[in-house]
Amino acid sequence: xxxxxxxxxxxxxxxxxxxxxxxxxxxxxxxxxxxxxxxxxxxxxxxxxxxxxxxxxxxxxxxxxxxxxxxxxxxxxxxxxxxxxxxxxxxxxxxxxxxxxxxxxxxxxxxxxxxxxxxxxxxxxxxxxxxxxxxxxxxxxxxxxxxxxxxxxxxxxxxxxxxxxxxxxxxxxxxxxxxxxxxxxxxxxxxxxxxxxxxxxxxxxxxxxxxxxxxxxxxxxxxxxxxxxxxxxxxxxxxxxxxxxxxxxxxxxxxxxxxxxxxxxxxxxxxxxxxxxxxxxxxxxxxxxxxxxxxxxxxxxxxxxxxxxxxxxxxxxxxxxxxxxxxxxxxxxxxxxxxxxxxxxxxxxxxxxxxxxxxxxxxxxxxxxxxxxxxxxxxxxxxxxxxxxxxxxxxxxxxxxxxxxxxxxxxxxxxxxxxxxxxxxxxxxxx
Amino acid sequence: xxxxxxxxxxxxxxxxxxxxxxxxxxxxxxxxxxxxxxxxxxxxxxxxxxxxxxxxxxxxxxxxxxxxxxxxxxxxxxxxxxxxxxxxxxxxxx
Numbered sequence: 001x002x003x004x005x006x007x008x009x010x011x012x013x014x015x016x017x018x019x020x021x022x023x024x025x026x027x028x029x030x031x032x033x034x035x036x037x038x039x040x041x042x043x044x045x046x047x048x049x050x051x052x053x054x055x056x057x058x059x060x061x062x063x064x065x066x067x068x069x070x071x072x073x074x075x076x077x078x079x080x081x082x083x084x085x086x087x088x089x090x091x092x093x094x095x096x097x098x099x100x101x102x103x104x105x106x107x108x109x110x111x112x113x114x115x116x117x118x119x120x121x122x123x124x125x126x127x128x129x130x131x132x133x134x135x136x137x138x139x140x141x142x143x144x145x146x147x148x149x150x151x152x153x154x155x156x157x158x159x160x161x162x163x164x165x166x167x168x169x170x171x172x173x174x175x176x177x178x179x180x181x182x183x184x185x186x187x188x189x190x191x192x193x194x195x196x197x198x199x200x201x202x203x204x205x206x207x208x209x210x211x212x213x214x215x216x217x218x219x220x221x222x223x224x225x226x227x228x229x230x231x232x233x234x235x236x237x238x239x240x241x242x243x244x245x246x247x248x249x250x251x252x253x254x255x256x257x258x259x260x261x262x263x264x265x266x267x268x269x270x271x272x273x274x275x276x277x278x279x280x281x282x283x284x285x286x287x288x289x290x291x292x293x294x295x296x297x298x299x300x301x302x303x304x305x306x307x308x309x310x311x312x313x314x315x316x317x318x319x320x321x322x323x324x325x326x327x328x329x330x331x332x333x334x335x336x337x338x339x340x341x342x343x344x345x346x347x348x349x350x351x352x353x354x355x356x357x358x359x360x361x362x363x364x365x366x367x368x369x370x371x372x373x374x375x376x377x378x379x380x381x382x383x384x385x386x387x388x389x390x391x392x393x394x395x396x397x398x399x400x401x402x403x404x405x406x407x408x409x410x411x412x413x414x415x416x417x418x419x420x421x422x423x424x425x426x427x428x429x430x431x
Numbered sequence: 432x433x434x435x436x437x438x439x440x441x442x443x444x445x446x447x448x449x450x451x452x453x454x455x456x457x458x459x460x461x462x463x464x465x466x467x468x469x470x471x472x473x474x475x476x477x478x479x480x481x482x483x484x485x486x487x488x489x490x491x492x493x494x495x496x497x498x499x500x501x502x503x504x505x506x507x508x509x510x511x512x513x514x515x516x517x518x519x520x521x522x523x524x525x
Contacts, residue, residue: 035513037447041521042496105524127517146516164498166513177502184499186476188440189524190433235525242503245474252476253437260433274433276524277440279476279495281502 005031005123005154007330008143010130010167012039014316015302016160017113018057018323024120026331031152032114032122033145035129040110043162044280046187047228047235048210049104050317057324058116066112068103068230069208070095073201077213077264080385084264088211095207103208103228103235105189132170133157133298139340140171140297155339156330157298160323163281165304173300174291179243180371181285183223183310186252187237188260190272194232200268201229212313215381217259221248222370222377225259226313227268233275234268236260239282241371252279284310287364293351294344299326307356311363311430318356325350362430369429375414376426383410437478441493448492449518454479454500455510459486462508471500471509495520 009020012034020032036042048071054061062070072095075088094100118124134142134151142153159167163182168174194205201209208229217225223240238252238259245252260269283289283306290307293300301307302319309318329347333339351357370376387406397405411419434440456462462469463485471480471487477495481488496519501511513519 035516037517037521041523042519044522044525047525107522107524129513129516164501164511176507179503182499182502184474184476184497187525188434233524242474242499246470246503249468249470249473251437251473253440253478257435269433272433274440274443276522277434277443278522278525279497279499281497281499 003152005029005152006334007031007156007158008033008152008154009158009160010143011160011162011304012036012114012124012126013043013110013160013162013302013319014113015304015319015323016158017110017117018320019158019160019301019327020122021057021113021117021120022324022327023330024117024122026327028330028334030122031154032117032124033128033130033143034114034124034126036126038111038126039114039124040107043106043110044187044278045104045106045316046185046226046237046313047103047105047230048101048313048316049109050101050314051099053317053320053324055098057320062097062099062102066104066108068105069203069206070099071101071103071208071210072203073207073209075209075211077211077217078381078384079213079215079217079262079264080382081216082263083385083389085384085388103210103230105230130161130167133167135171138296140295155297156333156344158326158330159298159300159304160302161304163283163303165300168291168300168304171295171298173295174289177283177285177289179246180241180367181283181289182242183239183282183284184242184245184252184279185237185239185282186256186277186279187235188256188274188278189230189233189235189276190269191233191275192269192272196271197229197232197234203229213259215377216262218377219248219250219255219258220374220378220381221245221250222374227265234272236265236269241284241367242281243371253277282310282315283308284367286310286367287357287360290357290360294341294348296341297339297344299329299344299347301326307360309359309363311366312359314359321354321356322351325354366429369425373422373425375422379414380422383413441477445521445523446492447518447521449515451515452489452491453512453514453519454489454491454494456487456489457508457510461506462487465506471504474503475500
């Protein structure tokens, strides 16, 4: 394997394959290395794939990619123990071209996507772990794999090695995470006949629904749960920051079972058959946790660069966009034949000038605010539920009096000043 | 049926276990003397870690390779590597 390539991409998830595909499409000689048996075999996602960033790589991909359902409805649930306050949006414009987003199952999707890269000329090697980057005179010049004689060289190495990014840590581009910078998420794929899914979620065959659940879905801990509809299965999952999981001494699978048997959720799953159980970390440190993304002969993309917007559950789109930006940078660097840090830093500029870092910057204090002020998930969600129950229960009390009672009970519980402080703090964190 | 226990959940997954563990507890005495809660036995999503009174049993064969134990161990007492290429967990769906 001691051949030299233009680019080595480590990892075959959405970031790595977007980069490999775009590089090959521009005539570069690309080696992509995946540690799993096949692309997708190590990859986990709740299941929402955004159309825009994928289409910028493969136009009209929905005509051939293995997708589940185009999402036409996004619901948000503020859940208490035996009640829920809901809101959401359903729009049929999302159900027709060009679509907004789709539910997907990652193992089939990632295999398909990697195959598209191979068709562009990418050489994909699976079942191979990259043990370290080979650094010479301060420049990354290749990688060492766990294959015999497994050294291979390139002008640029792209680290798309996912949330744990051991390679990024080896290079000293970021430190080990703190437990509050990652969310531990577990999920199950539960098979259900198509008709049942359509009936229970009020959908037609080629329509999907997503529900994000807050509050009692994580027993009030900082995190969210989700229910996404596939063609003939449902993905149901729950995650909290690892620090919250540790602090509350929660077993993630117990939390998942709590969710599955919750009175508000159980009817959706009735008669379902579990098909797979999956655990994964999500990099949720946001803006402050983004490492150095460009170095001498090396770029970091996707989860390896911590590009996840936890508030909007966007990640795969940022992975794809960052992979494409990295590829475009490499193509330009190739024309200058300069793969040094200042040349590759163009990638950083592209990233920071795009929606990716702009969105992460917008929410840079959100995770910390909600982590250090647990009242939003623990107290306000139940409060909202009690307020809704009171307001909508017809018991002869005049509505104005009800409003007063609700306000009194909210300010009475936490104090007027504290409530105002809480509201201001939350607004500041997401404004 | 939908699963109820972690054992049932783990049965749903395909694993191609290596002969050698990719997870190593560096010093079992640290678990014994400094870590009364044995946190990894709680938050590990696959119940890989089980305390046996004197040492930590590591059921690496059922590991999801999520990385939580490496980050969550308060004593950085777990050496965490990827399983050999092609080994470890094989997700078939999501």
